[in-house]
Amino acid sequence: MLILSRLLPPPPPPSPLSNFSPNPRIASAASHRLSSPSSDLLPPRCAAEGHAAERGHEFETGGTFYRSESAVGRDLGVLAASLQRRSGHQLRVLDAMCGCGIRSLRYLVEAGADFVLANDANDDNRGVIARNLARVSGEGRWTVSSNEANRVMVECYLKRDFYDLVDVDSFGSESSYLRSAMNCLKLGGLLYVTSTDGYTSGGHRPHHSLAAYGAYVCPMPYSNEVGLRMLIGGAMREASVLGYRVAPLFSYYSYHGPVFRVMLRLNRGKLLTNRHYEFISYCTKCGHSQSHSWDELSKLSCTCNKEGRSLVVSGPLWTGPLHSTSYLTEMLNMAEQLGWMGNGSGADLQKLLQLMVDESDPKLPFGxxxxxxxxxxxxxxxxxxxxxxxxxxxxxxxxxxxxxxxxxxxxxxxxxxxxxxxxxx
Ligand SMILES: C[S@@+](CC[C@H](N)C(=O)[O-])C[C@H]1O[C@@H](n2cnc3c(N)ncnc32)[C@H](O)[C@@H]1O
Known part of the structure; x- marks a missing residue:
């Protein structure tokens, strides 16, 4: 227990968007209770008790937190997992906050995962998850656990039980899970993180974003993109502490929530402050945006205003491309192979991936x-x-x-x- 408490980051301050305490002792009681009085801050509605279907799979949702609007985020995760599997890697997935287990189910069936550890701290979800997974696969390929995510990931790390994909689909900010998630990832593995911390990411609470993500973020006209960049920057810094570097493969924002999702690849390395981990400014006078290296911080100015008094500055954060063009192209091909292209949701996914390919042009700046x-x-x-x-x-x-x-x-x-x-x- 002493070792665990040393490795675990201190408990995060309560987030207004979190309806779940990371303290396992109060987890079950708190998991469906909302602490914030403001309805604007509440997580989106949960599915009513019952069943749902996604990409042709029927499953139980019971009383768990399930949102059909998150299907695109799950599609993107499955495409990345399938590519990881196809590239000769074994595919072991840790679904750290699995809700009813729909992601775990899809990683098993669609991405052909060799093994999935499906975890959700809410013990009440256990039966639903197990029934959903048992319907599609024998128990050798999956295990269900009901523990706090950091504890599960640290235990995997201590057992040297490493994963090819760790999926952290948290309420609120993901930052308190990053270190343990990276610790139980294989080199070359994928970290899929989600934040629903819209108020922070949107630049409305700069001091809170500094505390949670290590970046001072002010309101800018492209705040939602800044939110993704802050998330990537925070993960880069956390990786660097452990002697790793992470690179974004794709970044996805959805206004349903809002939700910020990023798929990162982990490798050995360190943070290079001259490589897209910088500051950005927006000039309220002329509307011009620029990036600034750390060395330039003392002499900030805009082209229209030599004194820089009209500049709104945010950072440090990721200023490079939001996505890898080649990776997205492979995702598009994979979606085709899985038969997902075409009408309805297939056409929407194709359109989204194509749009992401377009915006991954390295000539395009941030924002x-x-x-x-x-x-x-x-x-x-x-x-x-x-x-x-x-x-x-x-x-x-x-x-x-x-x-x-x-x-x-x-x-x-x-x-x-x-x-x-x-x-x-
Ligand atoms: C956003 S929902 C997950 C939805 C699921 N991944 C999906 O795609 O349908 C978040 C889940 O994480 C669980 N959870 C919240 N905090 C947790 C923690 N610290 N450790 C483990 N599970 C947690 C909640 O019980 C909830 O089911």
Whole structure:
């Protein structure tokens, strides 16, 4: 117990979005009780007791926390797991917060996992999880446990029981689980983390984001992308403490929640502060955004204002591409092989993956420009998205849409030029 308490990070401060205490002694009682009085902060609705179906699999949800809106996040996880399996790796998955076990079920059936450890601290979920997994596979390929996630992951680490994929689908912030999750991952393994801590990630509570993620984040027009970048940056820093580095394979934001998900690959290495772990600024006067290295911090200024008083600065966070283009292309191919393309949810997934491929262009900087902001600065009506995109391309700028915001573009064109082009179109 002494060793465990040394390895475990101190318990995190209560999060307004968390409906679950990480203290296993009070876990069962607290798991379905909401501590915040504000309905804005409550997690989205849980499925009513009963059954559900996803990608053709029927399963029990019972009284567990299950959201059909998270199916896309599960699809993305299954595609990555399938690629890991196909690349000759064994596929051992630790589903640290599995709810009713739908992810574990899909990792077993669709990704062909060799073994899944399905854990959820809520002991009441145990029967539902076991019944769901027993329906698709013999017990040799899976185990159910009902412990606090950090405890499970630290115990795996101490037993040298390492995994190819660790999935941490937490309520609120994921940061207190990162270290133990990385410790039980194989080198080259995948860490799939989720945060629903929208208030922090959106830059509304800079001091809280500093405490939880080690980044001071202010409100910016592309706050939701900043949330993903803060999550990646936090994981990079945590990995570095352990002598590892993590690289994002894909990043996904969904306004249902909101939910921030990132798939990271873990390898040996350390944090390089000159490699996309930097600061970003947004000039409230002219709308221009820039990244700043650590060395530049003492001389921050914007092109329009030499004194830098109009700058809003956030960081440190990840400023590189949100996704790996080659990895997303492989995910698209895998989705095709699994027969997921086509109509309905297949078409939506295809569209999303294609959009993510487009925005992974390394020429595109962080952030996006909302066309409403361009319009208000130019004092014109909002220009049509497609017209604006082709006008920018004609002038030689890189441009794509953003999967995060519908009426926005990612581009290497400065705001001042966007305003000029918008007036012309
Ligand atoms: C967002 S839900 C998981 C949903 C599930 N992964 C899915 O895709 O349907 C979070 C789950 O984590 C469990 N949980 C919350 N905190 C936990 C902790 N510290 N350790 C283990 N499980 C926890 C809750 O009981 C809940 O079922």
């Amino acid at each position: 996006y420009i909302k066309l409403d902001e361009v319009a208000s600065r130019a004092k014109i009506n909002s220009p049509p998205l497609r017209t604006m995109m082709s006008a920018l391309q004609k002038e030689g700028y890189a441009v794509s849409r953003s999967h995060i915001a519908t009426n926005a573009i990612k581009t290497d064109c400065p705001m001042a030029t966007c305003i000029r082009i918008a007036k012309e179109v």
